[in-house]
Amino acid sequence: MTRSLTLALSLSAALLAGCGSPENGNGNTTSPPAPQDNISAAAAPAFSLPDNTGKSHALADYRGKWVVLEWVNHGCPFVKKHYGSGNMQGLQKTYAGKGVVWLSICSSAPGKQGHQEPAGWTETLKSIGAAPTAMLLDVDGKVGRLYDAKTTPQMVVIDPQGAIVYGGAIDDRPTANSADIAGARNYVVEVLDAVLSGKPAPVTESKPYGCSVKY
Amino acid sequence: MKRLRHAAPALVLALGSTAIAQDAAPKIADCRAALIAETPTARPGTELSVGVRLVLAPGRHVYWKYPGDSGAAPVVDWKLPEGWVAGPIAWPTPHRLVQDGLVSYVYEGEVLLPVSLQVPAGAAAGDAILGATVHWVACSDEACTSGSDACQARVEIREDPPVADPAHAAAFAAARASLPKELPAGAATLEEFSGGIVLVVKGLEGSSAEFFPSDPLTLDETRPAVFDPTSPVALRIRLFPAPRRKEPVTRLRGVLVVHLDGSTASWTIDATTPERPPR
Numbered sequence: 005m006t007r008s009l010t011l012a013l014s015l016s017a018a019l020l021a022g023c024g025s026p027e028n029g030n031g032n033t034t035s036p037p038a039p040q041d042n043i044s045a046a047a048a049p050a051f052s053l054p055d056n057t058g059k060s061h062a063l064a065d066y067r068g069k070w071v072v073l074e075w076v077n078h079g080c081p082f083v084k085k086h087y088g089s090g091n092m093q094g095l096q097k098t099y100a101g102k103g104v105v106w107l108s109i110c111s112s113a114p115g116k117q118g119h120q121e122p123a124g125w126t127e128t129l130k131s132i133g134a135a136p137t138a139m140l141l142d143v144d145g146k147v148g149r150l151y152d153a154k155t156t157p158q159m160v161v162i163d164p165q166g167a168i169v170y171g172g173a174i175d176d177r178p179t180a181n182s183a184d185i186a187g188a189r190n191y192v193v194e195v196l197d198a199v200l201s202g203k204p205a206p207v208t209e210s211k212p213y214g215c216s217v218k219y
Numbered sequence: 220m221k222r223l224r225h226a227a228p229a230l231v232l233a234l235g236s237t238a239i240a241q242d243a244a245p246k247i248a249d250c251r252a253a254l255i256a257e258t259p260t261a262r263p264g265t266e267l268s269v270g271v272r273l274v275l276a277p278g279r280h281v282y283w284k285y286p287g288d289s290g291a292a293p294v295v296d297w298k299l300p301e302g303w304v305a306g307p308i309a310w311p312t313p314h315r316l317v318q319d320g321l322v323s324y325v326y327e328g329e330v331l332l333p334v335s336l337q338v339p340a341g342a343a344a345g346d347a348i349l350g351a352t353v354h355w356v357a358c359s360d361e362a363c364t365s366g367s368d369a370c371q372a373r374v375e376i377r378e379d380p381p382v383a384d385p386a387h388a389a390a391f392a393a394a395r396a397s398l399p400k401e402l403p404a405g406a407a408t409l410e411e412f413s414g415g416i417v418l419v420v421k422g423l424e425g426s427s428a429e430f431f432p433s434d435p436l437t438l439d440e441t442r443p444a445v446f447d448p449t450s451p452v453a454l455r456i457r458l459f460p461a462p463r464r465k466e467p468v469t470r471l472r473g474v475l476v477v478h479l480d481g482s483t484a485s486w487t488i489d490a491t492t493p494e495r496p497p498r
Contacts, residue, residue, distance in 0.1 A: 081365030117362035
């Protein structure tokens, strides 16, 4: 599905550009952001947001559990990379099975890419098979700014005591190309697998990549 | 298709404009890529200069090799005849864009990304078709889109000296003029001061300067470079380490942009602290 859409856009662009038929290539020449292990664990700022059904979720409600925050904008090519491939939904399901709370957050302002009314969100989540614990709507962007969310996707892992153990990118391949998922070093997987088995997080910070959050 | 209507309105619009609404004004693509050759002919065993030209819709930008807080640089997959070898993109100096407190290094309007192609010595006379699939991410303040354009250029292989195509001469000249220049070895060094680092460049004059790092998590990019006008023999530019960074910045790579009397020049920087060479 993603491929056919990419094709549609590319064709339209190609017609205007005088370029020929598009192909899906895989040419990652961008150097990966180096993880930097020098951030000390900081307390995750408290927040409370409504989900797409109107129910309110406070971070404090999940004290005692591992929590993942994931910033999303489903129009963003970098988010589509991870949802069109099923990568993000797979992580949500895998770690839900291990008791991890997964909160997707959209900080897009009304009128900007990624923003939807609650009913639209319900339909979107269903149609893409997203399985977060909750889809939180940060319409005024306050929680995004509280966490200094810069990109979609951007990931935060919070320990059961409420301290941030990881913040940054989902993986080390800062592209919008889903072919780059295979072979990427997935920081969220590394962190969760380590901490859930009682080990320290192998990486605590990386440079997030993606679209700018559309505040 | 339900998901698509929510996830990708621009894509559906683009599809509609070409497949259905033939009589309506076509949607302007956020970014259009084309491949152009500087000369319509090429000699075997020499280099041919080509460029990936990107034309952006108003308000959209594409990204430099180091994009800043968000975005990603264009990626080119070459499809060249046997024996041809593509060099790296020579990235023109971008400009710094701050939106919503996020810093990006971007091109707007139109940009040509020059690339040198090595023509094999045994290239046969006649037409050669050069292919480049250009993957781009283009963003505005409101939205980002991506696409892949498969572009072609045709050149004739012949022994005569190539003559520049006048249609593209201005674009190549402008791209070359905006490429960062190389400094003499040892001209740029780093010094530390209590609040950050000073980039010291001997032999340059300027009245203001900007610095675009090419490595992430090095500098606090929200803080513009501070130009120190006191030294008569070297440019001194104060820069500030990335927040939460504990290690001192002992090596700095990127592009220095120097302004003087309304003109601008840019320089490739790879500077280290003299006491502490890079590990």
